[in-house]
Amino acid sequence: xxxxxxxxxxxxxxxxxxxxLGVPRPGxxxxxxxxxxxxxVGAGYTGLWTAxxxxxxxxxxxxxxxxxxxAGFGASGRNGGWLTGALAGSADRYAKTHGPEAARRFxxxxxxxxxxxxxxxxxxxxxxxxxxxxxxxxxxxPAQAARLREELxxxxxxxxxxxxxxxxxxxxMDGRLQVAGxxxxxxxxxxxxxxxxKLVRGLVEAVRRLGVEVAEGTPVTEIxxxxxxxxxxxxxxxxxxxxxxxxxxxxxxxxxDWLPMNSSMIVTEPLPADVWxxxxxDGRELLGDMAHYYMYAQRTADDRIAxxxxxxxxxxxxxxxxxxxxxxxxxxxxxxxxTSFFPAVAASRVAHAWSxxxxxxxxxxxxxxxxxxxxxxxxxxxxGHGVTTANLAGRTLRDLVLRRDTDLSRxxxxxxxxxxxxxEPLRWLGVHSMYRLYRIADARxxxxxxxxxxxxxxxxxxxxx
Ligand SMILES: Cc1cc2nc3c(=O)[nH]c(=O)nc-3n(C[C@H](O)[C@H](O)[C@H](O)COP(=O)(O)OP(=O)(O)OC[C@H]3O[C@@H](n4cnc5c(N)ncnc54)[C@H](O)[C@@H]3O)c2cc1C
Numbered sequence: 001x002x003x004x005x006x007x008x009x010x011x012x013x014x015x016x017x018x019x020x021l022g023v024p025r026p027g028x029x030x031x032x033x034x035x036x037x038x039x040x041v042g043a044g045y046t047g048l049w050t051a052x053x054x055x056x057x058x059x060x061x062x063x064x065x066x067x068x069x070x071a072g073f074g075a076s077g078r079n080g081g082w083l084t085g086a087l088a089g090s091a092d093r094y095a096k097t098h099g100p101e102a103a104r105r106f107x108x109x110x111x112x113x114x115x116x117x118x119x120x121x122x123x124x125x126x127x128x129x130x131x132x133x134x135x136x137x138x139x140x141x142p143a144q145a146a147r148l149r150e151e152l153x154x155x156x157x158x159x160x161x162x163x164x165x166x167x168x169x170x171x172x173m174d175g176r177l178q179v180a181g182x183x184x185x186x187x188x189x190x191x192x193x194x195x196x197x198k199l200v201r202g203l204v205e206a207v208r209r210l211g212v213e214v215a216e217g218t219p220v221t222e223i224x225x226x227x228x229x230x231x232x233x234x235x236x237x238x239x240x241x242x243x244x245x246x247x248x249x250x251x252x253x254x255x256x257d258w259l260p261m262n263s264s265m266i267v268t269e270p271l272p273a274d275v276w277x278x279x280x281x282d283g284r285e286l287l288g289d290m291a292h293y294y295m296y297a298q299r300t301a302d303d304r305i306a307x308x309x310x311x312x313x314x315x316x317x318x319x320x321x322x323x324x325x326x327x328x329x330x331x332x333x334x335x336x337x338x339t340s341f342f343p344a345v346a347a348s349r350v351a352h353a354w355s356x357x358x359x360x361x362x363x364x365x366x367x368x369x370x371x372x373x374x375x376x377x378x379x380x381x382x383x384g385h386g387v388t389t390a391n392l393a394g395r396t397l398r399d400l401v402l403r404r405d406t407d408l409s410r411x412x413x414x415x416x417x418x419x420x421x422x423x424e425p426l427r428w429l430g431v432h433s434m435y436r437l438y439r440i441a442d443a444r445x446x447x448x449x450x451x452x453x454x455x456x457x458x459x460x461x462x463x464x465x
Contacts, residue, residue: 003335004349006269012325015078016267016306016352017197024070024201026217032233034213036062038401039228039237041220041251043067044076045387046379047243048203049394052120055210057398063212064235066228068219072200075246078324078356079387080265080296080308082286083118084135085111085190088382088389089365089413091158098412104159106411111164111190113392117199118192126202128194129301133284135191138173140181143445143452144290151290152186164188177280177287179341191286193298194387222252225374239370239401242378245386246357249318256420258359258381259427260320264311265355266334268304268348275344276303292438292456295337305345307338311355314431317424324354358384364465367416368393370400377401381418434459 010016014023038054040047043065051063067073087094087110095103114132121128139145148167155165165188168176173185204214215232222229228240244251246260271279281287287297295309311330315321331353339346361367361381366389370377377400379393380386392408399409421427441453459465 001332001336003266003332006349006351009350010352011331012323012354014073014324015197015354015356016265017077017195019352021197021201024072026067026070028215029218030064030066030215030230030232030235034064034233034235036064036235036237038063038239038241039235040065040241040243041223041228042074042243042245042247043071043204043214043216044074044243044245045200045203045390046245046393047241048200048207049391050241050243050379050397051207051212052203052210053395053398054401055207055212057402059211064237065207065212065214066218066220066230066235067214067216070216071204071214072197074244075356075358075386076200076390077197078265078354079196080263080286080306081194081196081298081387082135082296083114083130083192083194083387084286084385085114085188085388086385088385089363091154093363093365094412097416102410102412105407106413107159109392109408109411110388113388114190114192116395117388117391121199121202124202124206126199126206128196128199128202130192130194131284132189132192133286134187134189135288136177136185136187136285137288137290138177138179138182138185139290140179141183141446142448142450145183146450147290147452148184148186160188164190175280176283176285178278179287180343181340187285193284193286195301196387220251223376225376237375239375239377241370241397241401242376243380245359245380245382247320248359248380250320255318256423256427258361259314259421259431260318260357261360261384261431262311262313262315262321262355262357263308263384264326264330264334264353265306265308266331266338266350266353267300267306268338268345269351270303271305271345271348275348278344279342291442292459293435293442295341297338297341304351305338305342307334309334309337310435313435314428316428318427320357321355324356326353326355330355358382358386361418362421362464363418365416365418366393366413367418368396368400368413369415370397372403434465
């Protein structure tokens with residue numbers, strides 16, 4: 001099915017979220033060598049939250065953020081806008097190393113981080129279209145419904161009680177949102193809709209107001225203990241923090257740390273009132289499903305549907321895209337899926353398509369780390385759950401840099417060591433076979449039956465998902 005495109009359809013241009021703001025031109029680059037206390041590489045949510053909390057904790061610190069394009073060029077300016085309480089990684093895996101109580105604490109910290117982002121945005125006057133309408137997860141088909149029940153049981157084990165997530169009755173589900181083919185749904189209050197670019201651009205203004213220096217158009221070519229090297233000068237600092245998530249594979253020495261996974265999105269034209277009357281979605285919940293090749297969506301502030309999923313999941317050799325250009329078949333596939341969820345949307349058209357990269361560690365669990373001996377640190381590998389996690393990472397990096405022993409510095413993702421991804425072509429083959437198997441598994445499950453397809457389990461085994 002070919003997606004109908006608006007006459008002013010745009011592809012890439014970083015993302016739809018910059019259409020109302022204008023794609024920023026990079027600000028001033030670094031001007032020569034600089035001596036600082038902390039150098040932060042990357043001006044997405046992770047780098048900016050880290051700079052924000054460090055400067056708030058100790059205003060005397062000289063902090064320099066180095067960004068190769070403009071603040072918000074990466075996933076932070078392109079994502080689906082789920083400020084979500086989901087852990088970036090598996091609670092079972094964190095519990096294995098640090099015990100179940102630590103995994104539960106981690107989960108609670110994620111819930112709190114949502115409210116922290118909402119509160120700081122209000123305090124700093126950042127209007128990011130935030131609505132805390134929660135997360136609706138729908139099951140389309142019996143196998144997805146069985147997985148949803150299993151997921152709920154798992155969540156209970158990790159401290160999500162009835163107030164944190166619950167199965168909806170049929171009436172409650174339909175009253176919130178009409179998704180074609182939905183058999184059941186859970187709802188959790190722990191999720192807020194945001195306009196991602198507004199948040200990241202608001203944050204960069206906030207850190208600049210505090211006195212943090214942000215050099216844009218400044219690629220870091222080498223990170224070493226005590227220094228971050230750029231073509232315009234070197235920042236010498238006791239701490240150098242790598243906050244480059246999906247782009248980390250492009251940093252010398254880190255090619256196989258985190259796999260740059262692509263995610264793609266489309267957005268419709270603003271939908272008319274009669275379409276909204278048939279769909280519902282008055283609560284502005286974030287929407288996800290239980291497919292292996294899963295989707296994520298939001299109702300935007302200007303009444304469109306922004307709908308995402310996997311396009312071309314991975315480019316050979318861990319290449320990253322540049323400005324979000326998206327292949328035609330991905331746009332078509334997302335449109336087909338979107339209109340299968342909401343048939344009434346078929347009369348609309350696609351206004352914009354874009355893609356971005358996120359970081360996936362070999363064990364699909366995120367990490368935050370500062371080495372006191374070298375002063376080098378990093379956070380990331382959020383596997384697609386970075387919007388809230390980056391805030392927690394920023395506060396945790398603050399505590400680690402300042403050598404504070406706190407609840408955050410003892411969370412189970414601190415100082416985790418993860419093995420590297422395999423060299424090519426194994427990496428490419430592994431990821432592509434995983435997604436191929438997921439597609440086939442979804443197709444088989446859609447024919448009926450309550451069991452998860454064995455192919456999906458094989459896919460998980462291949463990549464350690
Ligand atoms: C399409 C898409 C949808 C997503 N949806 C969601 C969602 O709804 N909810 C959720 O929780 N997560 C989502 N994610 C993931 C989430 O957006 C990311 O995990 C999060 O934004 C990562 O923030 P970051 O600051 O660590 O990285 P980024 O925002 O990617 O920032 C890294 C920055 O580093 C810069 N950089 C890279 N290399 C260098 C260098 N050598 N020198 C200087 N600067 C450099 C980049 O230009 C970039 O600005 C999504 C991701 C994508 C791509």
